[in-house]
Amino acid sequence: MTRHVRYYLPAIAVFIGGILLWEVAVRALHIQRFLLPPPSDIATALITNRDLLLQAGATTLLEAVGGFAIGLTGGLAVAFATARFALARGALMPFAIAANAIPIIAFAPIMNAWFGVTSPVSKMMIVAMLVFFPVMINTVRGLTSADAASLELMRSYAASEREILTRVRIPSALPYFFTAIKVAATLSLIGAIVGEYFGGATVALGRIIVESASFLRFAQAWSAIIVAAALGIGFYLIIIGIERIAMPWHASMRGRT
Amino acid sequence: MTGATAPFGRRAHVGGALTTLGGIARSILAFVVVMLLIAIVWESAKWIGGGIWREAFGVALDPPHMPPLRITQLNDTNLPHVWEVIGALFEPATRRSEFSLFAVLLDAAIFTWRGAAIGFVLGAAIGLALAILFVHSGLLERALVPYVIASQTVPIIALAPMVVLWVGRDWPSVAIISAYLTFFPVTIAGIRGLKSPDPRALELMRSYAAGWKAVLWKVRLPAAMPYLFTALKISATASIVGAIVAEAPTGIAGGLGRAIIQFNQQFTSGPEKLWATAFMCAALGIAFFALVRIAEMVVLRNRMREVEA
Amino acid sequence: MNNDVSAVVEVHELNKTFGNAGSETVALSGINLSIRPGELVSLIGPSGCGKSTLLRVIGDLTRPTSGTIEVNGKSATRARTDRDYGMVFQAPVLFDWRTIEANVGLPLEIIDMPKARRAQRIADMLALVELSDFARHHPWQLSGGMQQRAAIARALAFEPRLLLMDEPFGALDEMTRERMNTELLRIWEQTGTTIVFVTHSIPEAVFLSSRVVVMSARPGRITKIIEVDLPRPRSDETRTLDGYFELITEVREGLKSGHVAGTTS
Numbered sequence: 001m002t003r004h005v006r007y008y009l010p011a012i013a014v015f016i017g018g019i020l021l022w023e024v025a026v027r028a029l030h031i032q033r034f035l036l037p038p039p040s041d042i043a044t045a046l047i048t049n050r051d052l053l054l055q056a057g058a059t060t061l062l063e064a065v066g067g068f069a070i071g072l073t074g075g076l077a078v079a080f081a082t083a084r085f086a087l088a089r090g091a092l093m094p095f096a097i098a099a100n101a102i103p104i105i106a107f108a109p110i111m112n113a114w115f116g117v118t119s120p121v122s123k124m125m126i127v128a129m130l131v132f133f134p135v136m137i138n139t140v141r142g143l144t145s146a147d148a149a150s151l152e153l154m155r156s157y158a159a160s161e162r163e164i165l166t167r168v169r170i171p172s173a174l175p176y177f178f179t180a181i182k183v184a185a186t187l188s189l190i191g192a193i194v195g196e197y198f199g200g201a202t203v204a205l206g207r208i209i210v211e212s213a214s215f216l217r218f219a220q221a222w223s224a225i226i227v228a229a230a231l232g233i234g235f236y237l238i239i240i241g242i243e244r245i246a247m248p249w250h251a252s253m254r255g256r257t
Numbered sequence: 258m259t260g261a262t263a264p265f266g267r268r269a270h271v272g273g274a275l276t277t278l279g280g281i282a283r284s285i286l287a288f289v290v291v292m293l294l295i296a297i298v299w300e301s302a303k304w305i306g307g308g309i310w311r312e313a314f315g316v317a318l319d320p321p322h323m324p325p326l327r328i329t330q331l332n333d334t335n336l337p338h339v340w341e342v343i344g345a346l347f348e349p350a351t352r353r354s355e356f357s358l359f360a361v362l363l364d365a366a367i368f369t370w371r372g373a374a375i376g377f378v379l380g381a382a383i384g385l386a387l388a389i390l391f392v393h394s395g396l397l398e399r400a401l402v403p404y405v406i407a408s409q410t411v412p413i414i415a416l417a418p419m420v421v422l423w424v425g426r427d428w429p430s431v432a433i434i435s436a437y438l439t440f441f442p443v444t445i446a447g448i449r450g451l452k453s454p455d456p457r458a459l460e461l462m463r464s465y466a467a468g469w470k471a472v473l474w475k476v477r478l479p480a481a482m483p484y485l486f487t488a489l490k491i492s493a494t495a496s497i498v499g500a501i502v503a504e505a506p507t508g509i510a511g512g513l514g515r516a517i518i519q520f521n522q523q524f525t526s527g528p529e530k531l532w533a534t535a536f537m538c539a540a541l542g543i544a545f546f547a548l549v550r551i552a553e554m555v556v557l558r559n560r561m562r563e564v565e566a
Numbered sequence: 567m568n569n570d571v572s573a574v575v576e577v578h579e580l581n582k583t584f585g586n587a588g589s590e591t592v593a594l595s596g597i598n599l600s601i602r603p604g605e606l607v608s609l610i611g612p613s614g615c616g617k618s619t620l621l622r623v624i625g626d627l628t629r630p631t632s633g634t635i636e637v638n639g640k641s642a643t644r645a646r647t648d649r650d651y652g653m654v655f656q657a658p659v660l661f662d663w664r665t666i667e668a669n670v671g672l673p674l675e676i677i678d679m680p681k682a683r684r685a686q687r688i689a690d691m692l693a694l695v696e697l698s699d700f701a702r703h704h705p706w707q708l709s710g711g712m713q714q715r716a717a718i719a720r721a722l723a724f725e726p727r728l729l730l731m732d733e734p735f736g737a738l739d740e741m742t743r744e745r746m747n748t749e750l751l752r753i754w755e756q757t758g759t760t761i762v763f764v765t766h767s768i769p770e771a772v773f774l775s776s777r778v779v780v781m782s783a784r785p786g787r788i789t790k791i792i793e794v795d796l797p798r799p800r801s802d803e804t805r806t807l808d809g810y811f812e813l814i815t816e817v818r819e820g821l822k823s824g825h826v827a828g829t830t831s
Binding site: 007008009010011013014015035090091092093094095098099100101102103104105106107109110113114115194197198209210213214216218221225233 | 283284285287288290291292329330334335396399400401402403404407416418419422423490493494497498501502505513517521524528531532534535538539541542543545546547
């Protein structure tokens with residue numbers, strides 16, 4: 001434990017030093033508070049607006065998690081359907097890789113028109129599209145990643161396709177899958193917030209950030225960003241926790257027991 | 258944090274002019290086929306659940322086709338016909354405009370791309386410089402890298418509206434946000450890549466009494482290239498997203514973000530313009546990604562490497 | 567057609583070519599080989615002589631271009647679906663996500679052996695390869711030699727009538743390899759399984775085998791079959807016998823003449 005503390009000591013020092021420097025610089029250089037609020041102002045905004053921020057955070061989190069679930073289900077379904085068929089995989093993978101480069105956010109207004117500006121469903125659909133492609137691409141790659149020797153071993157046992165899937169392909173795919181959903185967890189929260197930039201329920205993190213910023217209430221905008229960051233890190237940590245339980249054998253976890 | 262550590266690495270040959278060209282041709286063909294399939298699904302959905310079909314491909318239908326289902330999302334206001342979207346590209350952008358919608362959107366795409374690309378180059382340079390710094394200084398790495406990693410889980414893009422207010426409503430704001438989104442993936446991939454050479458290769462350089470610059474140029478950077486390109490491909494997309502998000506809610510004039518806001522207001526009267534804009538955004542994202550991918554194929558030709566996860 | 571069931575493996579006029587017309591590589595040419603029950607036969611030769619390909623053809627992991635192959639009097643595919651084979655590769659191919667005992671039990675799960683019998687069988691196999699203390703460990707916690715022993719335990723788990731080993735100790739250091747050789751002989755003598763063993767080590771081939779099949783490259787063919795009549799049980803002492811060195815020289819000469827024949831033809 002002390003070794004851990006010593007290892008991260010520089011990081012902790014930077015954090016505390018950074019906050020102090022920020023506070024002192026804003027006051028000493030007389031930077032206008034509305035441009036760059038000192039940390040103390042942001043902390044005050046966090047406390048005074050806590051009810052609003054909690055409610056907004058809940059709205060945004062619902063959109064993120066809902067969309068994440070839809071995109072995850074869709075991505076997995078398509079991946080499992082195509083991974084078995086080389087032709088479908090050959091046709092779909094280049095498209096999926098290209099589609100992954102699409103700024104999905106450009107479709108936010110259309111989703112608003114389809115499912116209603118204030119409805120969480122419109123944000124969920126944006127998040128689902130953001131989550132779908134990385135999950136699908138990585139799952140297909142994972143399912144086809146099993147090495148030739150492992151497949152030959154199963155062949156020498158005259159194992160069925162289903163046995164090869166459950167005993168070799170799925171376990172080999174898990175690291176790829178978790179890489180994707182770690183990315184997707186972060187994307188889902190970003191997607192929900194940016195989706196709200198294009199209109200949404202009033203009490204939502206994205207709306208608070210945009211509206212506070214346009215009225216130059218930066219401390220309030222920062223407090224919403226901090227809530228968003230906390231939610232993002234929380235979501236990410238939950239995924240890492242699930243990964244540890246699902247893949248205790250994985251290389252990155254060796255030597256920790 | 259970006260790549261997967263697979264239990265068994267798969268190796269594939271990336272270079273080889275013939276196979277690469279064949280691969281590109283196949284990928285483009287597959288892409289076109291899937292696009293056509295989407296168009297067919299799109300129109301089939303409208304045939305089953307859209308509005309009344311009075312014409313198809315410019316030919317009048319008599320009697321008009323009455324779709325058996327009525328689904329809001331598929332009516333002509335929410336989902337225009339494919340040919341209407343394509344047709345809108347070649348009509349004037351607005352009633353008073355002398356330019357076609359396609360010309361206007363292309364102009365906007367170039368504006369957005371300029372901001373994104375400047376930010377992309379800037380962010381990649383800063384990211385790589387930081388990675389080199391971190392690889393050579395354990396103290397700096399321990400002090401700062403946890404924040405680089407943590408920041409990947411933070412919606413950085415949430416800062417966009419504020420940056421625009423700090424820097425001004427023009428492309429430099431767009432470039433700064435794009436640079437911000439680019440530099441994190443590049444830094445992390447750079448650290449991993451610069452640390453990736455075989456320890457024996459580093460010992461070999463040590464036996465030559467090579468300086469850190471020689472080690473960097475001859476061993477570390479070449480080894481880092483595949484990692485860097487994986488990050489740059491992610492960053493290319495992120496920089497375009499950053500540019501659009503910086504432009505849209507704050508209304509920076511001239512780019513695709515503004516076009517989205519503008520045509521969103523005309524959605525009920527002319528939905529095909531918003532659709533065309535969204536597709537232009539998609540094309541820009543794919544084009545920039547493809548550009549980086551081509552650069553990758555040129556730089557990494559004749560290399561064996563782990564297939565990225 | 568040879569229906570002599572007394573042979574475990576019967577290969578007749580076997581040919582195997584890779585690639586398509588124009589750029590064909592002849593991997594195996596005119597192979598005839600008969601392996602009797604309980605034998606330990608080594609295939610040795612330079613890289614590219616097709617020794618691994620021959621093993622893979624016997625194991626039905628790849629199909630011959632022409633010629634016939636019978637395993638226990640049936641086709642190779644039939645033998646595979648009857649689970650007559652155990653395979654050991656150069657890499658142990660243990661699954662990271664399974665403990666050592668779960669890895670050894672994998673083929674038993676596939677043949678649907680009841681759980682209680684499976685546990686007993688796993689325990690027996692681990693005892694055989696002296697890994698009982700490591701049953702609950704994961705593969706990465708074991709040394710290379712231990713991993714390969716686990717792979718052998720897995721291959722023997724469902725009592726295959728034929729054990730196919732493709733350079734199983736090729737990645738191990740010389741000392742570990744010699745110890746593994748002695749252990750393999752002990753296991754072979756205890757189980758009586760027929761073994762086909764691919765190697766590029768001459769001492770290993772001589773020490774282990776009842777017969778050494780010497781192969782040459784381009785095209786892959788059998789140049790010589792050497793009977794090894796060293797006394798059994800073999801031990802470290804065997805490695806000091808005059809007969810051992812004479813056989814090593816004989817195999818080496820066989821490889822050389824094959825090499826010359828291969829380059830001049």
